[in-house]
Structure formats: C-alpha cells, structure tokens
C-alpha cells in the first residue's frame with residue numbers, strides 16, 4: 001500500500017467510525033443520511049484498495065473519486081467525487097506546500113462547479129475554503145510545510161464551527177430556512193474530518 | 204422526437220411519474236425514469252443516469268425533470284461523459300416533476316422540437332392546479 005492509499009484508508013476508518021454522528025447532524029437539518037452515504041462510499045473505497053494496484057498517488061485519488069461518485073447516493077457523492085477528481089488532475093507525486101495549495105484550489109473549484117455554492121452558504125465549503133486560504137497565506141509568507149498544515153487544520157476546525165449560526169442557502173438544509181440556524185453542517189463536519197486525517201497522517 | 208428523462212431520489216416516484224406521462228402521450232415518446240441508488244436506498248446514481256441518457260441518445264434532444272440536490276448534480280455529472288455536441292441536446296428544466304413529465308411527454312408526442320417543448324414547460328403555469 002502506498003502512502004496515499006494509507007491516508008485514504010485512515011479517512012475511510014474515520015468516516016465509518018463517525019457514521020452515527022454525521023447522520024445525527026444531518027437529521028437535524030437534512031434527511032439524516034450523510035453518515036450512511038459517506039460510510040457506504042468509503043467502505044467501497046476500502047474494498048477497492050484490497051484488489052487494485054496503483055502506479056501513482058493521483059491514480060489512488062482518482063479511484064477514490066470514481067468510487068464515491070458511484071456509491072454515495074446523496075449530494076456529497078458528486079461533490080466529493082468531483083473535488084477528488086479535480087485534485088487528482090493537479091496532484092504531483094512529491095508533496096510540497098505549493099502543490100498542496102494547488103490541490104486545495106482545485107478541490108474548491110470542483111465543489112463550486114458542481115454545487116454552485118459560495119462561502120457562507122452553510123456547506124462543506126465553509127470548512128474547506130478557510131483551510132485552503134490558510135495554506136495559501138502561509139505559502140506566500142514562506143512558512144514551513146508542517147506549520148502551514150497546523151494552521152490549515154485550525155482554520156478548517158474554525159470553519160466547521162462557523163457553520164453553526166448560519167442560515168443554509170444551498171442543499172437540503174436550505175429548505176429549513178431560519179430553522180437551519182444553531183446546527184453544525186454535516187458536510188462541513190465530514191470535510192473537517194477528512195482534512196484532519198490527511199494532515200495528521202502527513203505530520 | 205424529444206426524449207424525456209425523469210430523475211428522482213425515489214425509484215417509485217420516478218417510475219410513477221413515467222407511468223402518468225406515458226398514459227397521456229399520443230404515440231411513442233422515448234421515456235426513461237431513474238431513481239434510488241443501486242443498493243436500493245433513496246438517492247441518485249450518476250451511472251444509472253448515464254445509462255438512461257445513453258438509451259435516449261437517438262432522440263432529438265432530451266428534457267430532464269429532476270427533483271432536487273443530488274438529482275441535478277448527478278445528472279450534470281453524467282453529462283460530462285458525453286461529447287460537447289451531445290451535451291447541448293440535454294436540458295434540465297425548472298418544472299415540477301410530475302406535471303412537467305406529463306406535459307413534456309405530451310408536447311413531444313405532438314412532434315414539437317426541443318425548444319418548443321421547453322417553452323411549454325413554464326413552471327408557474329404548470330404549478331396551477333387544473334380541474
């Protein structure tokens with residue numbers, strides 16, 4: 001198993017372990033399936049890894065993307081699927097802060113293309129955009145990779161929590177209007193878990 | 204003839220809308236309905252949508268009626284597996300699912316072209332209850 005496969009295996013475990021929690025968050029402002037959807041997709045990812053051989057990191061990420069697209073079922077499937085597909089296109093074989101920024105930007109672009117949401121709409125983007133912005137600022141300021149990843153993780157966590165007071169503008173939660181206030185967005189929570197796992201595996 | 208694709212999170216809703224549309228139309232209109240995931244949950248699957256679009260690819264354009272969220276996203280994702288020329292013939296319309304499907308199938312069965320069928324699917328008009 002190469003390093004990228006290991007990271008995605010850990011992400012899959014994290015998501016599967018938090019199936020109930022993510023589903024509970026989605027019950028409050030959606031249809032109560034986010035944990036089920038994500039666990040279904042990532043169980044399939046683990047299964048794919050059992051048999052597949054990969055010749056590059058980007059091939060691993062592409063496989064993850066296609067597996068999520070085919071198995072998730074909810075909005076998070078095409079959203080994460082498109083995000084990882086875009087990431088696989090710009091991913092270099094050697095990790096660098098410069099490339100991490102590029103990957104982050106590709107992820108955001110993919111999610112925006114698919115779901116047409118903006119920051120502040122109470123979606124996964126509210127965790128991802130601040131995380132990528134933190135990486136970018138640190139890259140431009142010449143900060144070392146490890147410290148930049150720490151900043152990225154903090155920004156993602158704050159971003160996830162920032163969804164609590166927001167009124168949802170996109171996704172199912174938007175049908176609740178004002179009643180979507182006071183709840184943390186399930187997609188922003190799963191995005192934080194993914195970012196957290198990637199960063200903890202690298203550091 | 205213009206083809207119709209109905210996409211819902213529920214297989215039963217998609218199937219039911221298709222039946223209602225088929226009952227009204229005058230003659231054969233290419234009609235497909237897709238709903239649910241391949242393991243039987245509520246949701247949508249872009250592979251199933253892709254297959255349905257492939258079945259409709261000989262039609263003179265395809266009108267897509269989708270319910271919400273992932274129905275639209277997974278349909279747009281499925282489009283990306285077709286050439287740009289083919290994609291131009293696929294139109295997701297803003298119309299209520301059931302009324303939209305019935306009217307689209309009826310208009311298509313009259314031999315109307317893609318733009319004419321779309322023009323007949325005004326969402327406000329369609330939402331009016333007729334008796």
Ligand SMILES: Nc1ncnc2c1ncn2[C@@H]1O[C@H](COP(=O)(O)OP(=O)(O)O)[C@@H](O)[C@H]1O
Pocket residue numbers: 026030031033034037038073074075076077079111114115116117122123124125170171172185186187188272273
């Ligand atoms: N248009 C969108 N753009 C970005 N993220 C979205 C959009 N719609 C939904 N989401 C994200 O998806 C999450 C819900 O995922 P999930 O429950 O798996 O799908 P569904 O809403 O189809 O049941 C939301 O919490 C939100 O973060």
Ligand SMILES: [Mg+2]
Pocket residue numbers: 026030031032033034074172
């Ligand atoms: Mg949901």
